[in-house]
Amino acid sequence: MDWLKIGIRTQKEAEEIFSALLMEAGARGVSIEGDNAACAKDGLPWDYLDEEVLAKVPFCVTAFFPCDGNEQKILSDVKERVRQVKGMNLGVPLGSLEIITQTVCEQDWENAWKAYFKPVKISDFVVIKPTWEQYSAAQDDVVIEIDPGMAFGTGNHETTRMCVRFLEEYIEPGMTVIDAGCGSGILSIAAAKFGAKKVFALDLDPVAIEVTEDNAKRNRCGGEIEVRQSDLLAEVPEDVQADIVVANIIADVVIALNKVAQGYMKRNGMYICSGIIDSRLDDVRKSLEEMKFKVIQILEDGEWRAIACKYRG
Structure with a gap:
Protein backbone atom coordinates (compact mmCIF):
# COMPACT_ATOMS: atom_id res chain seq x y z
CA MET A 1 0.00 0.00 0.00
CA ASP A 2 1.13 3.56 -0.68
CA TRP A 3 0.89 6.19 2.06
CA LEU A 4 0.30 9.93 1.96
CA LYS A 5 2.93 11.60 4.13
CA ILE A 6 1.88 15.01 5.42
CA GLY A 7 4.42 17.16 7.24
CA ILE A 8 3.84 20.37 9.20
CA ARG A 9 6.88 22.55 9.76
CA THR A 10 6.75 23.91 13.30
CA GLN A 11 8.88 24.31 16.44
CA LYS A 12 9.77 21.88 19.21
CA GLU A 13 7.44 23.60 21.70
CA ALA A 14 4.45 22.84 19.43
CA GLU A 15 5.28 19.17 18.86
CA GLU A 16 2.43 17.92 21.06
CA ILE A 17 -0.14 20.22 19.45
CA PHE A 18 0.48 19.09 15.89
CA SER A 19 1.02 15.43 16.77
CA ALA A 20 -2.45 15.44 18.31
CA LEU A 21 -3.88 17.39 15.37
CA LEU A 22 -2.65 14.81 12.86
CA MET A 23 -3.82 11.83 14.92
CA GLU A 24 -7.26 13.43 15.25
CA ALA A 25 -7.28 13.82 11.45
CA GLY A 26 -6.93 10.03 11.16
CA ALA A 27 -3.16 9.50 10.88
CA ARG A 28 -1.91 5.92 11.06
CA GLY A 29 1.36 7.00 12.60
CA VAL A 30 3.16 10.20 13.59
CA SER A 31 6.87 10.96 13.71
CA ILE A 32 9.00 14.02 14.38
CA GLU A 33 11.75 14.99 11.97
CA GLY A 34 14.36 17.71 12.20
CA ASP A 35 15.15 19.85 9.21
CA ASN A 36 17.81 17.67 7.60
CA ALA A 37 19.11 20.53 5.51
CA ALA A 38 19.74 22.56 8.67
CA CYS A 39 21.03 19.90 11.03
CA ALA A 40 22.16 16.78 9.20
CA LYS A 41 24.55 14.86 11.39
CA ASP A 42 25.88 11.68 9.83
CA GLY A 43 22.39 11.02 8.48
CA LEU A 44 20.82 10.65 11.92
CA PRO A 45 17.18 11.66 12.54
CA TRP A 46 16.18 14.48 14.90
CA ASP A 47 16.06 12.43 18.12
CA TYR A 48 19.75 11.53 17.81
CA LEU A 49 20.84 15.17 17.76
CA ASP A 50 22.26 17.18 20.64
CA GLU A 51 19.81 19.33 22.60
CA GLU A 52 21.76 22.47 21.66
CA VAL A 53 21.26 21.67 18.00
CA LEU A 54 17.60 20.77 18.47
CA ALA A 55 16.85 24.10 20.10
CA LYS A 56 17.78 25.88 16.88
CA VAL A 57 16.12 23.47 14.45
CA PRO A 58 12.59 23.73 13.07
CA PHE A 59 10.64 20.50 13.50
CA CYS A 60 8.52 18.81 10.91
CA VAL A 61 5.72 16.80 12.50
CA THR A 62 4.84 14.15 9.94
CA ALA A 63 1.98 11.70 9.66
CA PHE A 64 1.01 8.85 7.39
CA PHE A 65 -2.43 8.31 5.86
CA PRO A 66 -3.43 5.40 3.58
CA CYS A 67 -3.77 6.26 -0.11
CA ASP A 68 -7.36 5.07 -0.53
CA GLY A 69 -8.80 7.80 -2.75
CA ASN A 70 -9.43 10.29 0.07
CA GLU A 71 -6.05 12.01 -0.09
CA GLN A 72 -7.37 15.43 -1.15
CA LYS A 73 -10.09 15.35 1.50
CA ILE A 74 -7.54 14.46 4.19
CA LEU A 75 -5.15 17.20 3.06
CA SER A 76 -7.94 19.79 3.08
CA ASP A 77 -8.96 18.68 6.58
CA VAL A 78 -5.39 18.99 7.87
CA LYS A 79 -5.01 22.45 6.32
CA GLU A 80 -8.23 23.61 7.98
CA ARG A 81 -7.12 22.24 11.36
CA VAL A 82 -3.77 24.02 11.03
CA ARG A 83 -5.57 27.25 10.11
CA GLN A 84 -7.69 26.98 13.27
CA VAL A 85 -4.64 26.38 15.47
CA LYS A 86 -2.88 29.35 13.89
CA GLY A 87 -5.78 31.57 14.96
CA MET A 88 -5.57 30.48 18.60
CA ASN A 89 -3.50 32.20 21.25
CA LEU A 90 -1.64 29.13 22.54
CA GLY A 91 1.38 30.89 23.97
CA VAL A 92 3.98 28.75 22.14
CA PRO A 93 5.94 29.44 18.94
CA LEU A 94 4.29 27.65 16.01
CA GLY A 95 6.91 28.13 13.32
CA SER A 96 6.15 28.55 9.63
CA LEU A 97 3.33 25.95 9.57
CA GLU A 98 4.29 25.08 5.99
CA ILE A 99 2.55 21.87 4.93
CA ILE A 100 4.57 19.35 2.89
CA THR A 101 3.18 16.27 1.18
CA GLN A 102 4.74 13.18 -0.32
CA THR A 103 3.57 9.75 -1.47
CA VAL A 104 5.60 6.97 0.17
CA CYS A 105 5.66 3.23 -0.51
CA GLU A 106 5.18 1.26 2.72
CA GLN A 107 8.38 -0.70 2.17
CA ASP A 108 10.38 2.50 1.72
CA TRP A 109 8.85 3.96 4.90
CA GLU A 110 9.68 0.86 6.95
CA ASN A 111 13.25 0.67 5.71
CA ALA A 112 13.84 4.38 6.36
CA TRP A 113 13.07 4.30 10.09
CA LYS A 114 14.12 0.74 10.90
CA ALA A 115 17.71 1.72 10.22
CA TYR A 116 17.62 3.92 13.35
CA PHE A 117 15.58 1.72 15.70
CA LYS A 118 18.10 -0.20 17.79
CA PRO A 119 17.84 -2.03 21.14
Missing part, protein backbone atom coordinates in the same frame (compact mmCIF):
# COMPACT_ATOMS: atom_id res chain seq x y z
CA VAL A 120 17.71 0.55 23.92
CA LYS A 121 17.48 0.35 27.71
CA ILE A 122 14.77 2.81 28.74
CA SER A 123 14.74 2.24 32.52
CA ASP A 124 16.61 0.36 35.24
CA PHE A 125 15.46 -2.96 33.82
CA VAL A 126 13.45 -2.63 30.61
CA VAL A 127 15.12 -3.04 27.22
CA ILE A 128 13.16 -2.39 24.02
CA LYS A 129 14.40 -4.68 21.26
CA PRO A 130 13.13 -4.46 17.68
CA THR A 131 12.36 -7.87 16.25
CA TRP A 132 14.99 -7.58 13.52
CA GLU A 133 17.89 -6.75 15.88
CA GLN A 134 20.09 -9.00 18.02
CA TYR A 135 20.61 -8.30 21.72
CA SER A 136 22.50 -10.15 24.47
CA ALA A 137 20.41 -9.67 27.60
CA ALA A 138 21.96 -9.16 31.02
CA GLN A 139 20.64 -11.17 33.95
CA ASP A 140 18.28 -8.48 35.23
CA ASP A 141 17.08 -7.21 31.83
CA VAL A 142 13.36 -7.26 31.08
CA VAL A 143 13.41 -7.46 27.30
CA ILE A 144 10.36 -6.30 25.33
CA GLU A 145 10.57 -7.32 21.70
CA ILE A 146 8.41 -5.23 19.39
CA ASP A 147 7.64 -4.41 15.83
CA PRO A 148 5.60 -1.18 15.92
CA GLY A 149 4.55 -1.46 12.26
CA MET A 150 2.45 1.62 11.49
CA ALA A 151 1.46 2.13 15.15
CA PHE A 152 2.95 4.87 17.29
CA GLY A 153 5.53 3.77 19.84
CA THR A 154 9.12 2.52 19.78
CA GLY A 155 9.82 3.18 23.46
CA ASN A 156 12.39 5.89 22.77
CA HIS A 157 10.15 8.82 23.65
CA GLU A 158 10.57 10.54 27.01
CA THR A 159 6.92 10.01 27.93
CA THR A 160 7.17 6.24 27.48
CA ARG A 161 10.39 6.01 29.47
CA MET A 162 8.82 7.80 32.42
CA CYS A 163 5.74 5.56 32.38
CA VAL A 164 7.93 2.47 32.43
CA ARG A 165 9.87 3.87 35.40
CA PHE A 166 6.62 4.40 37.28
CA LEU A 167 5.41 0.89 36.46
CA GLU A 168 8.69 -0.54 37.76
CA GLU A 169 8.16 1.33 41.02
CA TYR A 170 4.48 0.79 41.70
CA ILE A 171 3.34 -2.46 40.12
CA GLU A 172 3.06 -5.61 42.21
CA PRO A 173 2.37 -9.21 41.13
CA GLY A 174 -1.30 -10.03 40.66
CA MET A 175 -2.46 -6.48 39.90
CA THR A 176 -5.02 -5.44 37.28
CA VAL A 177 -3.79 -2.68 34.94
CA ILE A 178 -5.53 -0.51 32.32
CA ASP A 179 -3.35 0.95 29.55
CA ALA A 180 -5.32 3.79 27.94
CA GLY A 181 -3.80 4.52 24.52
CA CYS A 182 -1.64 1.43 24.16
CA GLY A 183 0.03 2.33 20.83
CA SER A 184 2.36 -0.56 20.01
CA GLY A 185 1.75 -2.21 23.41
CA ILE A 186 4.99 -1.40 25.23
CA LEU A 187 3.40 -0.36 28.54
CA SER A 188 0.92 -3.24 28.51
CA ILE A 189 3.70 -5.73 27.91
CA ALA A 190 5.89 -4.12 30.58
CA ALA A 191 3.01 -4.39 33.07
CA ALA A 192 2.54 -8.08 32.26
CA LYS A 193 6.25 -8.80 32.54
CA PHE A 194 6.33 -7.03 35.92
CA GLY A 195 3.67 -9.45 37.16
CA ALA A 196 0.26 -7.97 36.36
CA LYS A 197 -2.42 -10.65 36.34
CA LYS A 198 -4.65 -8.82 33.87
CA VAL A 199 -3.96 -5.92 31.52
CA PHE A 200 -6.59 -4.14 29.43
CA ALA A 201 -4.79 -2.57 26.45
CA LEU A 202 -7.01 0.11 24.86
CA ASP A 203 -6.66 2.24 21.76
CA LEU A 204 -9.02 3.91 19.33
CA ASP A 205 -6.72 3.18 16.37
CA PRO A 206 -7.40 -0.25 14.79
CA VAL A 207 -3.78 -0.39 13.61
CA ALA A 208 -2.58 -0.01 17.21
CA ILE A 209 -4.92 -2.81 18.28
CA GLU A 210 -3.53 -5.20 15.68
CA VAL A 211 0.09 -4.30 16.46
CA THR A 212 -0.41 -4.61 20.24
CA GLU A 213 -2.00 -8.03 19.84
CA ASP A 214 0.93 -9.21 17.73
CA ASN A 215 3.51 -7.79 20.14
CA ALA A 216 1.74 -9.29 23.18
CA LYS A 217 1.88 -12.75 21.60
CA ARG A 218 5.48 -12.19 20.52
CA ASN A 219 6.39 -11.50 24.17
CA ARG A 220 4.31 -14.42 25.46
CA CYS A 221 1.92 -12.10 27.26
CA GLY A 222 -1.18 -12.85 25.20
CA GLY A 223 -2.84 -14.57 28.14
CA GLU A 224 -2.49 -11.59 30.45
CA ILE A 225 -3.21 -8.81 27.95
CA GLU A 226 -6.72 -8.24 26.61
CA VAL A 227 -6.67 -5.78 23.70
CA ARG A 228 -9.78 -3.73 22.93
CA GLN A 229 -10.56 -0.94 20.49
CA SER A 230 -11.90 1.75 22.76
CA ASP A 231 -12.48 5.49 23.06
CA LEU A 232 -10.75 6.18 26.38
CA LEU A 233 -12.17 3.58 28.82
CA ALA A 234 -15.50 3.02 27.09
CA GLU A 235 -14.89 -0.69 26.39
CA VAL A 236 -13.57 -1.65 29.82
CA PRO A 237 -16.02 -4.02 31.55
CA GLU A 238 -18.10 -2.15 34.12
CA ASP A 239 -17.06 -4.46 36.97
CA VAL A 240 -13.32 -3.90 36.48
CA GLN A 241 -11.54 -2.14 39.34
CA ALA A 242 -7.92 -1.58 38.38
CA ASP A 243 -4.94 -1.28 40.69
CA ILE A 244 -3.17 0.91 38.12
CA VAL A 245 -4.39 3.01 35.21
CA VAL A 246 -1.65 4.31 32.90
CA ALA A 247 -2.30 6.90 30.20
CA ASN A 248 0.54 8.01 27.93
CA ILE A 249 -1.35 10.35 25.62
CA ILE A 250 -1.55 14.17 25.53
CA ALA A 251 -2.54 16.71 28.16
CA ASP A 252 -6.05 17.47 26.87
CA VAL A 253 -6.93 13.77 26.61
CA VAL A 254 -5.46 13.09 30.05
CA ILE A 255 -7.70 15.82 31.47
CA ALA A 256 -10.73 14.24 29.79
CA LEU A 257 -9.69 10.81 31.09
CA ASN A 258 -9.35 12.11 34.66
CA LYS A 259 -13.11 12.50 34.82
CA VAL A 260 -13.81 8.83 34.06
CA ALA A 261 -10.72 6.93 35.28
CA GLN A 262 -11.82 6.92 38.92
CA GLY A 263 -14.86 4.83 37.99
CA TYR A 264 -12.55 1.95 37.06
CA MET A 265 -10.07 2.20 39.93
CA LYS A 266 -9.75 0.68 43.35
CA ARG A 267 -9.54 3.06 46.27
CA ASN A 268 -5.86 3.98 46.71
CA GLY A 269 -5.15 2.72 43.21
CA MET A 270 -2.36 4.38 41.23
CA TYR A 271 -3.01 6.60 38.22
CA ILE A 272 -0.02 7.28 35.94
CA CYS A 273 -0.36 10.13 33.45
CA SER A 274 2.22 11.07 30.83
CA GLY A 275 2.45 12.87 27.49
CA ILE A 276 2.29 16.18 29.38
CA ILE A 277 4.35 19.07 28.05
CA ASP A 278 5.76 21.25 30.85
CA SER A 279 3.51 24.21 30.00
CA ARG A 280 0.41 22.05 30.62
CA LEU A 281 1.54 20.46 33.89
CA ASP A 282 -0.44 22.83 36.13
CA ASP A 283 -3.61 22.28 34.07
CA VAL A 284 -3.35 18.51 34.42
CA ARG A 285 -2.48 18.68 38.10
CA LYS A 286 -5.46 20.93 38.85
CA SER A 287 -7.77 18.53 37.03
CA LEU A 288 -6.38 15.56 38.98
CA GLU A 289 -6.89 17.26 42.32
CA GLU A 290 -10.46 18.19 41.40
CA MET A 291 -11.11 14.49 40.69
CA LYS A 292 -9.86 13.34 44.15
CA PHE A 293 -6.41 12.22 43.00
CA LYS A 294 -3.44 12.93 45.26
CA VAL A 295 -0.23 13.63 43.36
CA ILE A 296 2.55 11.42 44.72
CA GLN A 297 5.43 11.91 42.31
CA ILE A 298 6.32 13.91 39.17
CA LEU A 299 9.06 12.85 36.77
CA GLU A 300 10.76 15.21 34.33
CA ASP A 301 12.50 14.30 31.09
CA GLY A 302 13.34 17.19 28.80
CA GLU A 303 10.19 19.26 28.30
CA TRP A 304 7.93 16.34 29.21
CA ARG A 305 6.34 15.48 32.55
CA ALA A 306 4.72 12.36 33.98
CA ILE A 307 2.58 12.23 37.13
CA ALA A 308 1.93 9.34 39.49
CA CYS A 309 -1.02 9.89 41.77
CA LYS A 310 -3.27 7.93 44.13
CA TYR A 311 -7.05 7.78 43.94
CA ARG A 312 -8.50 8.61 47.35
CA GLY A 313 -12.12 7.82 46.50
Whole structure:
Protein backbone atom coordinates (compact mmCIF):
# COMPACT_ATOMS: atom_id res chain seq x y z
CA MET A 1 0.00 0.00 0.00
CA ASP A 2 1.13 3.56 -0.68
CA TRP A 3 0.89 6.19 2.06
CA LEU A 4 0.30 9.93 1.96
CA LYS A 5 2.93 11.60 4.13
CA ILE A 6 1.88 15.01 5.42
CA GLY A 7 4.42 17.16 7.24
CA ILE A 8 3.84 20.37 9.20
CA ARG A 9 6.88 22.55 9.76
CA THR A 10 6.75 23.91 13.30
CA GLN A 11 8.88 24.31 16.44
CA LYS A 12 9.77 21.88 19.21
CA GLU A 13 7.44 23.60 21.70
CA ALA A 14 4.45 22.84 19.43
CA GLU A 15 5.28 19.17 18.86
CA GLU A 16 2.43 17.92 21.06
CA ILE A 17 -0.14 20.22 19.45
CA PHE A 18 0.48 19.09 15.89
CA SER A 19 1.02 15.43 16.77
CA ALA A 20 -2.45 15.44 18.31
CA LEU A 21 -3.88 17.39 15.37
CA LEU A 22 -2.65 14.81 12.86
CA MET A 23 -3.82 11.83 14.92
CA GLU A 24 -7.26 13.43 15.25
CA ALA A 25 -7.28 13.82 11.45
CA GLY A 26 -6.93 10.03 11.16
CA ALA A 27 -3.16 9.50 10.88
CA ARG A 28 -1.91 5.92 11.06
CA GLY A 29 1.36 7.00 12.60
CA VAL A 30 3.16 10.20 13.59
CA SER A 31 6.87 10.96 13.71
CA ILE A 32 9.00 14.02 14.38
CA GLU A 33 11.75 14.99 11.97
CA GLY A 34 14.36 17.71 12.20
CA ASP A 35 15.15 19.85 9.21
CA ASN A 36 17.81 17.67 7.60
CA ALA A 37 19.11 20.53 5.51
CA ALA A 38 19.74 22.56 8.67
CA CYS A 39 21.03 19.90 11.03
CA ALA A 40 22.16 16.78 9.20
CA LYS A 41 24.55 14.86 11.39
CA ASP A 42 25.88 11.68 9.83
CA GLY A 43 22.39 11.02 8.48
CA LEU A 44 20.82 10.65 11.92
CA PRO A 45 17.18 11.66 12.54
CA TRP A 46 16.18 14.48 14.90
CA ASP A 47 16.06 12.43 18.12
CA TYR A 48 19.75 11.53 17.81
CA LEU A 49 20.84 15.17 17.76
CA ASP A 50 22.26 17.18 20.64
CA GLU A 51 19.81 19.33 22.60
CA GLU A 52 21.76 22.47 21.66
CA VAL A 53 21.26 21.67 18.00
CA LEU A 54 17.60 20.77 18.47
CA ALA A 55 16.85 24.10 20.10
CA LYS A 56 17.78 25.88 16.88
CA VAL A 57 16.12 23.47 14.45
CA PRO A 58 12.59 23.73 13.07
CA PHE A 59 10.64 20.50 13.50
CA CYS A 60 8.52 18.81 10.91
CA VAL A 61 5.72 16.80 12.50
CA THR A 62 4.84 14.15 9.94
CA ALA A 63 1.98 11.70 9.66
CA PHE A 64 1.01 8.85 7.39
CA PHE A 65 -2.43 8.31 5.86
CA PRO A 66 -3.43 5.40 3.58
CA CYS A 67 -3.77 6.26 -0.11
CA ASP A 68 -7.36 5.07 -0.53
CA GLY A 69 -8.80 7.80 -2.75
CA ASN A 70 -9.43 10.29 0.07
CA GLU A 71 -6.05 12.01 -0.09
CA GLN A 72 -7.37 15.43 -1.15
CA LYS A 73 -10.09 15.35 1.50
CA ILE A 74 -7.54 14.46 4.19
CA LEU A 75 -5.15 17.20 3.06
CA SER A 76 -7.94 19.79 3.08
CA ASP A 77 -8.96 18.68 6.58
CA VAL A 78 -5.39 18.99 7.87
CA LYS A 79 -5.01 22.45 6.32
CA GLU A 80 -8.23 23.61 7.98
CA ARG A 81 -7.12 22.24 11.36
CA VAL A 82 -3.77 24.02 11.03
CA ARG A 83 -5.57 27.25 10.11
CA GLN A 84 -7.69 26.98 13.27
CA VAL A 85 -4.64 26.38 15.47
CA LYS A 86 -2.88 29.35 13.89
CA GLY A 87 -5.78 31.57 14.96
CA MET A 88 -5.57 30.48 18.60
CA ASN A 89 -3.50 32.20 21.25
CA LEU A 90 -1.64 29.13 22.54
CA GLY A 91 1.38 30.89 23.97
CA VAL A 92 3.98 28.75 22.14
CA PRO A 93 5.94 29.44 18.94
CA LEU A 94 4.29 27.65 16.01
CA GLY A 95 6.91 28.13 13.32
CA SER A 96 6.15 28.55 9.63
CA LEU A 97 3.33 25.95 9.57
CA GLU A 98 4.29 25.08 5.99
CA ILE A 99 2.55 21.87 4.93
CA ILE A 100 4.57 19.35 2.89
CA THR A 101 3.18 16.27 1.18
CA GLN A 102 4.74 13.18 -0.32
CA THR A 103 3.57 9.75 -1.47
CA VAL A 104 5.60 6.97 0.17
CA CYS A 105 5.66 3.23 -0.51
CA GLU A 106 5.18 1.26 2.72
CA GLN A 107 8.38 -0.70 2.17
CA ASP A 108 10.38 2.50 1.72
CA TRP A 109 8.85 3.96 4.90
CA GLU A 110 9.68 0.86 6.95
CA ASN A 111 13.25 0.67 5.71
CA ALA A 112 13.84 4.38 6.36
CA TRP A 113 13.07 4.30 10.09
CA LYS A 114 14.12 0.74 10.90
CA ALA A 115 17.71 1.72 10.22
CA TYR A 116 17.62 3.92 13.35
CA PHE A 117 15.58 1.72 15.70
CA LYS A 118 18.10 -0.20 17.79
CA PRO A 119 17.84 -2.03 21.14
CA VAL A 120 17.71 0.55 23.92
CA LYS A 121 17.48 0.35 27.71
CA ILE A 122 14.77 2.81 28.74
CA SER A 123 14.74 2.24 32.52
CA ASP A 124 16.61 0.36 35.24
CA PHE A 125 15.46 -2.96 33.82
CA VAL A 126 13.45 -2.63 30.61
CA VAL A 127 15.12 -3.04 27.22
CA ILE A 128 13.16 -2.39 24.02
CA LYS A 129 14.40 -4.68 21.26
CA PRO A 130 13.13 -4.46 17.68
CA THR A 131 12.36 -7.87 16.25
CA TRP A 132 14.99 -7.58 13.52
CA GLU A 133 17.89 -6.75 15.88
CA GLN A 134 20.09 -9.00 18.02
CA TYR A 135 20.61 -8.30 21.72
CA SER A 136 22.50 -10.15 24.47
CA ALA A 137 20.41 -9.67 27.60
CA ALA A 138 21.96 -9.16 31.02
CA GLN A 139 20.64 -11.17 33.95
CA ASP A 140 18.28 -8.48 35.23
CA ASP A 141 17.08 -7.21 31.83
CA VAL A 142 13.36 -7.26 31.08
CA VAL A 143 13.41 -7.46 27.30
CA ILE A 144 10.36 -6.30 25.33
CA GLU A 145 10.57 -7.32 21.70
CA ILE A 146 8.41 -5.23 19.39
CA ASP A 147 7.64 -4.41 15.83
CA PRO A 148 5.60 -1.18 15.92
CA GLY A 149 4.55 -1.46 12.26
CA MET A 150 2.45 1.62 11.49
CA ALA A 151 1.46 2.13 15.15
CA PHE A 152 2.95 4.87 17.29
CA GLY A 153 5.53 3.77 19.84
CA THR A 154 9.12 2.52 19.78
CA GLY A 155 9.82 3.18 23.46
CA ASN A 156 12.39 5.89 22.77
CA HIS A 157 10.15 8.82 23.65
CA GLU A 158 10.57 10.54 27.01
CA THR A 159 6.92 10.01 27.93
CA THR A 160 7.17 6.24 27.48
CA ARG A 161 10.39 6.01 29.47
CA MET A 162 8.82 7.80 32.42
CA CYS A 163 5.74 5.56 32.38
CA VAL A 164 7.93 2.47 32.43
CA ARG A 165 9.87 3.87 35.40
CA PHE A 166 6.62 4.40 37.28
CA LEU A 167 5.41 0.89 36.46
CA GLU A 168 8.69 -0.54 37.76
CA GLU A 169 8.16 1.33 41.02
CA TYR A 170 4.48 0.79 41.70
CA ILE A 171 3.34 -2.46 40.12
CA GLU A 172 3.06 -5.61 42.21
CA PRO A 173 2.37 -9.21 41.13
CA GLY A 174 -1.30 -10.03 40.66
CA MET A 175 -2.46 -6.48 39.90
CA THR A 176 -5.02 -5.44 37.28
CA VAL A 177 -3.79 -2.68 34.94
CA ILE A 178 -5.53 -0.51 32.32
CA ASP A 179 -3.35 0.95 29.55
CA ALA A 180 -5.32 3.79 27.94
CA GLY A 181 -3.80 4.52 24.52
CA CYS A 182 -1.64 1.43 24.16
CA GLY A 183 0.03 2.33 20.83
CA SER A 184 2.36 -0.56 20.01
CA GLY A 185 1.75 -2.21 23.41
CA ILE A 186 4.99 -1.40 25.23
CA LEU A 187 3.40 -0.36 28.54
CA SER A 188 0.92 -3.24 28.51
CA ILE A 189 3.70 -5.73 27.91
CA ALA A 190 5.89 -4.12 30.58
CA ALA A 191 3.01 -4.39 33.07
CA ALA A 192 2.54 -8.08 32.26
CA LYS A 193 6.25 -8.80 32.54
CA PHE A 194 6.33 -7.03 35.92
CA GLY A 195 3.67 -9.45 37.16
CA ALA A 196 0.26 -7.97 36.36
CA LYS A 197 -2.42 -10.65 36.34
CA LYS A 198 -4.65 -8.82 33.87
CA VAL A 199 -3.96 -5.92 31.52
CA PHE A 200 -6.59 -4.14 29.43
CA ALA A 201 -4.79 -2.57 26.45
CA LEU A 202 -7.01 0.11 24.86
CA ASP A 203 -6.66 2.24 21.76
CA LEU A 204 -9.02 3.91 19.33
CA ASP A 205 -6.72 3.18 16.37
CA PRO A 206 -7.40 -0.25 14.79
CA VAL A 207 -3.78 -0.39 13.61
CA ALA A 208 -2.58 -0.01 17.21
CA ILE A 209 -4.92 -2.81 18.28
CA GLU A 210 -3.53 -5.20 15.68
CA VAL A 211 0.09 -4.30 16.46
CA THR A 212 -0.41 -4.61 20.24
CA GLU A 213 -2.00 -8.03 19.84
CA ASP A 214 0.93 -9.21 17.73
CA ASN A 215 3.51 -7.79 20.14
CA ALA A 216 1.74 -9.29 23.18
CA LYS A 217 1.88 -12.75 21.60
CA ARG A 218 5.48 -12.19 20.52
CA ASN A 219 6.39 -11.50 24.17
CA ARG A 220 4.31 -14.42 25.46
CA CYS A 221 1.92 -12.10 27.26
CA GLY A 222 -1.18 -12.85 25.20
CA GLY A 223 -2.84 -14.57 28.14
CA GLU A 224 -2.49 -11.59 30.45
CA ILE A 225 -3.21 -8.81 27.95
CA GLU A 226 -6.72 -8.24 26.61
CA VAL A 227 -6.67 -5.78 23.70
CA ARG A 228 -9.78 -3.73 22.93
CA GLN A 229 -10.56 -0.94 20.49
CA SER A 230 -11.90 1.75 22.76
CA ASP A 231 -12.48 5.49 23.06
CA LEU A 232 -10.75 6.18 26.38
CA LEU A 233 -12.17 3.58 28.82
CA ALA A 234 -15.50 3.02 27.09
CA GLU A 235 -14.89 -0.69 26.39
CA VAL A 236 -13.57 -1.65 29.82
CA PRO A 237 -16.02 -4.02 31.55
CA GLU A 238 -18.10 -2.15 34.12
CA ASP A 239 -17.06 -4.46 36.97
CA VAL A 240 -13.32 -3.90 36.48
CA GLN A 241 -11.54 -2.14 39.34
CA ALA A 242 -7.92 -1.58 38.38
CA ASP A 243 -4.94 -1.28 40.69
CA ILE A 244 -3.17 0.91 38.12
CA VAL A 245 -4.39 3.01 35.21
CA VAL A 246 -1.65 4.31 32.90
CA ALA A 247 -2.30 6.90 30.20
CA ASN A 248 0.54 8.01 27.93
CA ILE A 249 -1.35 10.35 25.62
CA ILE A 250 -1.55 14.17 25.53
CA ALA A 251 -2.54 16.71 28.16
CA ASP A 252 -6.05 17.47 26.87
CA VAL A 253 -6.93 13.77 26.61
CA VAL A 254 -5.46 13.09 30.05
CA ILE A 255 -7.70 15.82 31.47
CA ALA A 256 -10.73 14.24 29.79
CA LEU A 257 -9.69 10.81 31.09
CA ASN A 258 -9.35 12.11 34.66
CA LYS A 259 -13.11 12.50 34.82
CA VAL A 260 -13.81 8.83 34.06
CA ALA A 261 -10.72 6.93 35.28
CA GLN A 262 -11.82 6.92 38.92
CA GLY A 263 -14.86 4.83 37.99
CA TYR A 264 -12.55 1.95 37.06
CA MET A 265 -10.07 2.20 39.93
CA LYS A 266 -9.75 0.68 43.35
CA ARG A 267 -9.54 3.06 46.27
CA ASN A 268 -5.86 3.98 46.71
CA GLY A 269 -5.15 2.72 43.21
CA MET A 270 -2.36 4.38 41.23
CA TYR A 271 -3.01 6.60 38.22
CA ILE A 272 -0.02 7.28 35.94
CA CYS A 273 -0.36 10.13 33.45
CA SER A 274 2.22 11.07 30.83
CA GLY A 275 2.45 12.87 27.49
CA ILE A 276 2.29 16.18 29.38
CA ILE A 277 4.35 19.07 28.05
CA ASP A 278 5.76 21.25 30.85
CA SER A 279 3.51 24.21 30.00
CA ARG A 280 0.41 22.05 30.62
CA LEU A 281 1.54 20.46 33.89
CA ASP A 282 -0.44 22.83 36.13
CA ASP A 283 -3.61 22.28 34.07
CA VAL A 284 -3.35 18.51 34.42
CA ARG A 285 -2.48 18.68 38.10
CA LYS A 286 -5.46 20.93 38.85
CA SER A 287 -7.77 18.53 37.03
CA LEU A 288 -6.38 15.56 38.98
CA GLU A 289 -6.89 17.26 42.32
CA GLU A 290 -10.46 18.19 41.40
CA MET A 291 -11.11 14.49 40.69
CA LYS A 292 -9.86 13.34 44.15
CA PHE A 293 -6.41 12.22 43.00
CA LYS A 294 -3.44 12.93 45.26
CA VAL A 295 -0.23 13.63 43.36
CA ILE A 296 2.55 11.42 44.72
CA GLN A 297 5.43 11.91 42.31
CA ILE A 298 6.32 13.91 39.17
CA LEU A 299 9.06 12.85 36.77
CA GLU A 300 10.76 15.21 34.33
CA ASP A 301 12.50 14.30 31.09
CA GLY A 302 13.34 17.19 28.80
CA GLU A 303 10.19 19.26 28.30
CA TRP A 304 7.93 16.34 29.21
CA ARG A 305 6.34 15.48 32.55
CA ALA A 306 4.72 12.36 33.98
CA ILE A 307 2.58 12.23 37.13
CA ALA A 308 1.93 9.34 39.49
CA CYS A 309 -1.02 9.89 41.77
CA LYS A 310 -3.27 7.93 44.13
CA TYR A 311 -7.05 7.78 43.94
CA ARG A 312 -8.50 8.61 47.35
CA GLY A 313 -12.12 7.82 46.50
